[in-house]
Amino acid sequence: MTGWIWIVLAVFGGLFAAKMAYALSVAVVLPRTRGALYVSTSRVRIRALLDAVPMARQQVLVDLGCGDGRVLSEARKRYGVRAVGYELNPLAFIRAKLKTIGCNGIDVRFQDFWKSDLSEADVLFCYLFPDVLKPLAEKIGTDVKPGAIVVSANFAIPDLVPNQVLRPGSSLHNDPIYIYKIYNMQGKPKGSDTPI
Numbered sequence: 001m002t003g004w005i006w007i008v009l010a011v012f013g014g015l016f017a018a019k020m021a022y023a024l025s026v027a028v029v030l031p032r033t034r035g036a037l038y039v040s041t042s043r044v045r046i047r048a049l050l051d052a053v054p055m056a057r058q059q060v061l062v063d064l065g066c067g068d069g070r071v072l073s074e075a076r077k078r079y080g081v082r083a084v085g086y087e088l089n090p091l092a093f094i095r096a097k098l099k100t101i102g103c104n105g106i107d108v109r110f111q112d113f114w115k116s117d118l119s120e121a122d123v124l125f126c127y128l129f130p131d132v133l134k135p136l137a138e139k140i141g142t143d144v145k146p147g148a149i150v151v152s153a154n155f156a157i158p159d160l161v162p163n164q165v166l167r168p169g170s171s172l173h174n175d176p177i178y179i180y181k182i183y184n185m186q187g188k189p190k191g192s193d194t195p196i
């Protein structure tokens with residue numbers, strides 16, 4: 001009987017410790033992530049966006065706030081692209097690093113993406129919150145090369161017109177995914193109605 005009590009205590013203790021580690025890791029970086037929490041995109045949604053955005057092996061996918069690195073891994077697995085992720089949350093960063101050990105072509109950086117140059121991206125993915133997307137639109141305008149694709153999960157990027165809006169079929173995962181092709185018109189990014 002006492003054996004069971006120890007098992008239950010160990011399970012609840014483990015869950016509590018995991019929750020605390022999550023809360024702490026989010027709290028530490030909150031001022032720098034401007035409220036963007038560490039929440040992962042579901043596999044169903046990642047598959048849907050990869051279906052919609054075919055990539056060539058020599059291309060580079062960048063995930064701004066890569067969480068546990070799942071978008072990087074899936075893109076690398078599917079298309080053989082080089083995948084670069086920026087992450088500030090220490091827990092997410094460690095998970096991403098552990099999950100991608102030995103994976104050539106995946107580069108997870110413990111770095112603030114606002115301080116990075118996004119010009120290497122052929123495909124730029126983000127799952128960030130609306131407060132962040134307004135300044136991100138400006139950074140896209142200055143950094144991202146013409147012809148690159150930007151994918152924003154759940155929230156539209158202000159001032160850009162999406163070329164496509166996906167709604168993955170499953171009722172649990174059908175929040176919109178916005179896809180933009182970036183053209184450089186007098187330095188101002190703009191989506192277009194032409195298909196990707």
Ligand SMILES: C[S@@+](CC[C@H](N)C(=O)[O-])C[C@H]1O[C@@H](n2cnc3c(N)ncnc32)[C@H](O)[C@@H]1O
Nearest residue numbers: 033038039040041065066067087088089112113
């Ligand atoms: C909603 S999660 C998305 C995780 C992953 N992209 C996915 O879709 O599964 C957003 C992540 O962005 C990270 N983040 C937010 N602002 C950042 C910044 N300025 N530099 C690096 N990472 C950032 C957060 O720590 C968080 O893990």
